[in-house]
Amino acid sequence: MEALSALVAELTGDEEKAAAAASSAGFAYGLAAIGPGIGIGYLVGKSVEAMARQPEAAGMVRTTMFLGIAFTEALALIGFVVFILIGL
């Protein structure tokens, strides 16, 4: 912890800003990935339940599930793009 404090104390103003931007972007990406992770888990769990109960409807469920996964994943991709635009 002391080493970290010493390191931060040595940073200039611009470097501090860059470090803050990088860590904030990392946080933003991490937070943006949590929501879609929960969403995909819920979506796939319900789809598996539906397919196990009614295998005849599996094709329809799978198609809808795949599109749902991709839509949910778009949220994480938006977080990633914010990360690369701010943090890289």
Added chain:
Amino acid sequence: MTVTDNPSPITTRLDGEAPEIQVSFDILKRGAYASPVIVAVCAVFAGLDGVFSALYGMVLVLVNFFCAAGLVAVTARISLGLMMGAVLFGYIARLGLIFLAVILVRDASWISLTALGLTIIVTHLGLLVWEMRYVAASLAYPGLKPRPQ
């Protein structure tokens, strides 16, 4: 239609054709139609760097779709439980791969991060909405399938 009383996702498996692969090929086809427009828009804003970045972003998005579809298609033939696990871990793995793919080229002279980022979002969402329109029509009116494009 039959309803199974005691379904077990661990032992249930789905044989037959994989609709995800068809959806992915449809998305690839639509991506090929849309690519000139996206590349042209990025060329206007970021020049030649924008062109390369847009192409790279589109390849990333399409490969991502195919990876997701492949995972579901392969694991659904084994077990639904495995499919669920593969989708969840695949989500993390695919995010990691996209991260790696962007990190590897971030300092390249031909990359424009703004064009790349916007291409990833616009291509991903745009192609999905386009495909969803077709899929929704197919599911709502199975007897009136839209013309093949």
